[in-house]
Amino acid sequence: MSILSVKNVNKQFGGLKALNEVNLEIEAGTVHAIIGPNGAGKSTLLNCFVGRLDPDTGSVDFDGVSLLGMKPHEINQVGVSRVFQTPEIFGDLTLVENVMIPSFASRDGAFRLNGWGQVADENDVRENAMELLEDVGLVEQCDTVSNQLSRGDKRRLELAMCLVQKPKLLLLDEPTAGMARADTNNTIDLLKKIAKRGLTMVIIEHDMHVVFSLAEKISVLAQGTVIAEGLPNEIKGHPKVQEAYLGGAHL
Amino acid sequence: MDAFLLQVLNGLDKGGAYALIALGLTLVFGTLGVVNFAHGALFMLGAFCAVSLQSLLTLERVVLDPEKLTAWGTPMEIRTPYIVEWFGDFGMTLIDWSVPLAILLAVPIMLLLGVIMERGLIRHFYKRLHADQILVTFGLAIVVQEIVKAQFGANPIPQPAPSMFTGSVDIGLMLGFAENAVVYPLWRIVYLLFAGVVIAAVFAFLQYTTFGMVVRAGMADRETVGLLGIDIDRRFTIVFGLAAVVAGVAGVMYTPILSPDYHMGMDFLVLSFVVVVVGGMGSLGGAVAAGFLLGILQSFASMNEVKSLLPGIDQVVIYLVAVVVLLVRPRGLFGRKGVMES
Amino acid sequence: MINFNVKNKDHMLLIGFIIVVALAPIIMAPIGGGYPDLLQKFAIFGIFAIGFNILFGLTGYLSFGHAAFLGVGSYTAVWTFKLLTMNVIPALILSILFAGVFALLIGFIVLRRSGIYFSILTLAFAQMSYNLAYSVLTPITNGETGLQLRLHDARVLDGLFGVTRGEGLPSTSLFGMSMSGWSGYYFCGVIMIIAFYISIRIFRSPFGMMLRAVKSNQNRMSYTGLNTRPYTLAAFVISGMYAGLAGGLMAITDPLAGAERMQWTASGEVVLMTILGGTGTLLGPVIGAGVIKYFENIFSSFNDGILMEAFSWLPEFLQHAMVSVIGLFVGEGWHLTLGALFMVIVIFLPGGLIEGISRIGNVIRRWRKPKPLPTTEADTAASE
Numbered sequence: 001m002s003i004l005s006v007k008n009v010n011k012q013f014g015g016l017k018a019l020n021e022v023n024l025e026i027e028a029g030t031v032h033a034i035i036g037p038n039g040a041g042k043s044t045l046l047n048c049f050v051g052r053l054d055p056d057t058g059s060v061d062f063d064g065v066s067l068l069g070m071k072p073h074e075i076n077q078v079g080v081s082r083v084f085q086t087p088e089i090f091g092d093l094t095l096v097e098n099v100m101i102p103s104f105a106s107r108d109g110a111f112r113l114n115g116w117g118q119v120a121d122e123n124d125v126r127e128n129a130m131e132l133l134e135d136v137g138l139v140e141q142c143d144t145v146s147n148q149l150s151r152g153d154k155r156r157l158e159l160a161m162c163l164v165q166k167p168k169l170l171l172l173d174e175p176t177a178g179m180a181r182a183d184t185n186n187t188i189d190l191l192k193k194i195a196k197r198g199l200t201m202v203i204i205e206h207d208m209h210v211v212f213s214l215a216e217k218i219s220v221l222a223q224g225t226v227i228a229e230g231l232p233n234e235i236k237g238h239p240k241v242q243e244a245y246l247g248g249a250h251l
Numbered sequence: 252m253d254a255f256l257l258q259v260l261n262g263l264d265k266g267g268a269y270a271l272i273a274l275g276l277t278l279v280f281g282t283l284g285v286v287n288f289a290h291g292a293l294f295m296l297g298a299f300c301a302v303s304l305q306s307l308l309t310l311e312r313v314v315l316d317p318e319k320l321t322a323w324g325t326p327m328e329i330r331t332p333y334i335v336e337w338f339g340d341f342g343m344t345l346i347d348w349s350v351p352l353a354i355l356l357a358v359p360i361m362l363l364l365g366v367i368m369e370r371g372l373i374r375h376f377y378k379r380l381h382a383d384q385i386l387v388t389f390g391l392a393i394v395v396q397e398i399v400k401a402q403f404g405a406n407p408i409p410q411p412a413p414s415m416f417t418g419s420v421d422i423g424l425m426l427g428f429a430e431n432a433v434v435y436p437l438w439r440i441v442y443l444l445f446a447g448v449v450i451a452a453v454f455a456f457l458q459y460t461t462f463g464m465v466v467r468a469g470m471a472d473r474e475t476v477g478l479l480g481i482d483i484d485r486r487f488t489i490v491f492g493l494a495a496v497v498a499g500v501a502g503v504m505y506t507p508i509l510s511p512d513y514h515m516g517m518d519f520l521v522l523s524f525v526v527v528v529v530g531g532m533g534s535l536g537g538a539v540a541a542g543f544l545l546g547i548l549q550s551f552a553s554m555n556e557v558k559s560l561l562p563g564i565d566q567v568v569i570y571l572v573a574v575v576v577l578l579v580r581p582r583g584l585f586g587r588k589g590v591m592e593s
Numbered sequence: 594m595i596n597f598n599v600k601n602k603d604h605m606l607l608i609g610f611i612i613v614v615a616l617a618p619i620i621m622a623p624i625g626g627g628y629p630d631l632l633q634k635f636a637i638f639g640i641f642a643i644g645f646n647i648l649f650g651l652t653g654y655l656s657f658g659h660a661a662f663l664g665v666g667s668y669t670a671v672w673t674f675k676l677l678t679m680n681v682i683p684a685l686i687l688s689i690l691f692a693g694v695f696a697l698l699i700g701f702i703v704l705r706r707s708g709i710y711f712s713i714l715t716l717a718f719a720q721m722s723y724n725l726a727y728s729v730l731t732p733i734t735n736g737e738t739g740l741q742l743r744l745h746d747a748r749v750l751d752g753l754f755g756v757t758r759g760e761g762l763p764s765t766s767l768f769g770m771s772m773s774g775w776s777g778y779y780f781c782g783v784i785m786i787i788a789f790y791i792s793i794r795i796f797r798s799p800f801g802m803m804l805r806a807v808k809s810n811q812n813r814m815s816y817t818g819l820n821t822r823p824y825t826l827a828a829f830v831i832s833g834m835y836a837g838l839a840g841g842l843m844a845i846t847d848p849l850a851g852a853e854r855m856q857w858t859a860s861g862e863v864v865l866m867t868i869l870g871g872t873g874t875l876l877g878p879v880i881g882a883g884v885i886k887y888f889e890n891i892f893s894s895f896n897d898g899i900l901m902e903a904f905s906w907l908p909e910f911l912q913h914a915m916v917s918v919i920g921l922f923v924g925e926g927w928h929l930t931l932g933a934l935f936m937v938i939v940i941f942l943p944g945g946l947i948e949g950i951s952r953i954g955n956v957i958r959r960w961r962k963p964k965p966l967p968t969t970e971a972d973t974a975a976s977e
Contacts, residue, residue, distance in 0.1 A: 050816065071820075072816050073816075073819055073820050076816055076817060076818030081817075088810060088812055088816065089810065090805075093802075093806065097802060100802070101802060101817060104799050104802075105818040106818065109818075110820040111823040111824060113827055114798055115798045115801070116798060117798050117799060118600070118794070119797055119801075119802055120600050122799065165817075286709050381708055382653070383939055383943065385655065385712060386655075386939045387935070387939040389861060390932045393928060393935065394932035394933055397932060398921070401921050521720060524713055525717060562728075563724075563729030567721045567725060573713070573714075574702065574718070577705075577706055577713075577714055581706060581710065
């Protein structure tokens with residue numbers, strides 16, 4: 001069953017056609033990677049999933065609901081979470097607070113005027129947050145201000161913030177960009193662990209090592225069009241992909 | 252038609268002042284990325300350069316004349332300015348022309364003040380939050396204003412224009428309207444021409460000099476210019492000094508229109524900020540256009556016909572325009588896309 | 594585990610706060626502040642700053658127009674005195690309500706923008722209100738003279754409850770208790786304690802946490818499924834209501850409302866109080882308000898005569914020099930001190946007095962506890 005269905009999506013910026021008749025089906029419970037050379041339209045496509053951009057034509061349906069015209073927070077409320085390329089966290093807040101906020105968002109909705117209740121009484125939310133921090137290996141630092149984390153740790157925190165919401169779909173924008181090798185491997189292990197729980201993930205990634213370690217299905221985007229789609233093995237040998245991606249060099 | 256023309260003209264001189272202040276504000280914001288709440292204080296300091304020069308020129312020697320007696324029977328005081336004593340009629344002319352002459356005084360003073368302000372204070376706030384920049388310059392504005400108040404008192408100090416410019420011209424008559432329909436004070440024409448010249452000079456400077464090119468490049472993309480190995484810091488100081496000079500000379504020339512007092516800077520600052528926002532943050536042309544536009548709009552709003560239709564509109568029209576612009580087109584009328592739109 | 598046990602700390606803070614408010618007349622007496630008028634001012638501006646801090650301290654939205662809500666509160670209170678009753682309770686309730694509605698209307702528009710645009714928009718609205726109060730709205734505000742009580746005011750409720758009309762102008766009261774002197778101070782003090790308690794609750798609530806998230810990263814917030822606009826609007830309205838309450842209390846202590854309370858310099862003052870004490874801290878704004886109002890009171894009463902006396906021990910020429918320099922900062926020149934203070938705080942102590950106190954505390958702790966490290970090193974060396 002497909003959970004995210006993208007049909008005939010077009011997006012133009014001035015004279016540049018960023019997306020050209022893109023069709024994409026994301027199967028529930030799979031890890032789907034979108035790869036492609038720089039400027040292929042990967043980020044534009046991702047932005048169409050989360051409400052930052054609306055396509056000019058075409059449709060984006062998530063779990064039977066159209067995402068077009070929805071605001072980012074509304075899209076999150078129907079079950080789509082996103083990890084950014086540069087970690088977007090609440091830098092002035094402590095780690096545990098960072099994870100509690102999304103937890104409140106899933107529990108209480110987009111807005112709740114809860115000015116009289118006390119955070120200190122929200123034991124279940126806190127325990128939930130601590131569990132997630134445990135999962136990503138940051139539980140020791142739960143009371144540090146998150147600005148002080150390393151870049152890799154920030155990204156893991158962001159992942160915990162997304163996971164605490166129990167999303168139906170998790171979007172990851174280059175989750176290992178700028179990471180050292182060891183950190184990258186840690187992240188891959190972590191994502192594998194999460195994938196095993198049956199969470200649907202869409203990953204945009206440059207690093208082929210990451211892609212082939214994680215992805216169950218791969219779509220290749222070049223110049224705004226999907227030029228190939230299939231299992232990792234099929235993509236590896238695909239001539240069109242090699243041409244578009246590396247100008248003929250072998251992957 | 253003649254009433255229309257009169258309102259346009261009336262709006263122009265205030266618009267000229269707004270445009271000159273807003274020009275400096277937006278120049279500083281565009282290049283240095285600093286929101287300067289003390290810019291109005293620079294306008295006010297310029298005005299007080301004129302006041303200082305006048306009081307300097309009119310320093311008097313007091314002689315008691317025993318021959319003549321006052322009504323109380325005391326010897327009459329004969330007061331002669333030193334400068335008249337020394338130079339005779341030429342001295343009289345100097346006093347008469349004290350306002351335009353003050354420009355010669357204001358340019359170096361304002362340049363110096365601008366450089367000191369940038370080096371001593373503003374520089375340390377490039378990387379701080381906009382809120383901090385607003386707060387610290389707001390504090391500075393209060394300090395400057397209070398020092399001027401302590402020095403010159405709280406009351407407005409009238410500054411006469413040179414006698415050859417004190418009258419008015421009947422512009423309406425020249426254009427074929429009825430007599431006395433469109434009468435316009437001569438000094439305001441001078442002020443308008445002056446504002447035009449200053450604006451043109453600033454634009455020419457930015458357009459045709461290498462320095463100006465770097466500054467414009469810096470406004471477009473500060474980081475890249477810094478990467479090119481250009482000493483952007485020194486140029487920023489000069490830009491700030493330039494903005495201070497423009498505000499200062501605008502203040503000098505405005506004194507015959509509005510007698511300067513210590514809080515005129517604040518009054519003009521709030522409005523000039525609105526002008527900058529309407530024109531578009533960081534857009535020089537926008538600041539000038541919006542300055543004149545809002546000046547004229549305000550003058551129309553204070554017509555009795557308009558006021559009877561919409562009571563109180565003259566008090567709020569500028570703010571209303573700002574609110575509408577910010578809500579409908581937050582980057583301002585002439586602002587570049589993406590500049591401070593959030 | 595995490596120290597979420599802030600509740601006890603907050604209770605201690607609140608109890609300490611109540612004790613200080615109760616004993617303020619005694620505490621302040623030695624430094625010349627132990628009289629009701631001044632303490633009342635502390636309380637009123639304390640409330641104003643506490644409310645402002647809920648907006649600026651938590652969400653980071655810097656409003657330059659909060660004095661407008663203070664003005665609305667004052668006008669509402671005086672009108673309640675004129676039309677309904679001299680009892681202060683209805684006046685306060687209506688002040689809060691009207692200021693809240695006004696804040697809701699304005700906030701709805703200005704919160705479409707953030708950062709510097711928000712500041713300028715609030716400034717624009719406050720100036721508009723101020724200008725209108727002086728011109729078109731004169732029937733409501735009585736223009737430059739200010740809104741005052743009159744002998745023949747309706748006072749419908751007082752009439753209904755058979756309050757006898759005296760010869761002179763009536764004075765405000767709480768069910769017969771006069772609102773001047775010490776009872777006036779303690780009334781304001783109790784209200785400030787309530788206001789402070791509410792602010793503690795908001796700070797510690799999930800809502801308060803969301804407001805801090807707004808300040809930290811709005812982008813992440815919306816991708817986390819939170820709608821930032823209603824959160825900021827709620828904070829704006831709450832702080833507007835605090836300002837309205839402060840305005841109402843001002844009218845209680847002196848039943849006269851003027852437009853100058855709405856001027857943007859008045860808005861600037863509450864900003865200063867908040868940053869002086871410590872933006873985003875619970876106690877900071879109250880301390881800031883107290884310090885500023887105290888020094889305003891002391892400094893503006895100084896004149897050259899007093900200064901000459903104070904420096905009479907100096908040689909004469911030095912005495913004159915000192916007096917003329919310091920004279921700039923006191924009396925009429927109090928605002929100069931205020932502006933300079935503003936700059937000094939922003940430049941050197943962005944965290945305000947609270948940060949300063951904790952820094953001094955750290956220094957003292959380090960100084961009192963000599964480093965234990967060398968001894969252990971010596972011990973290990975000895976054992977080897």
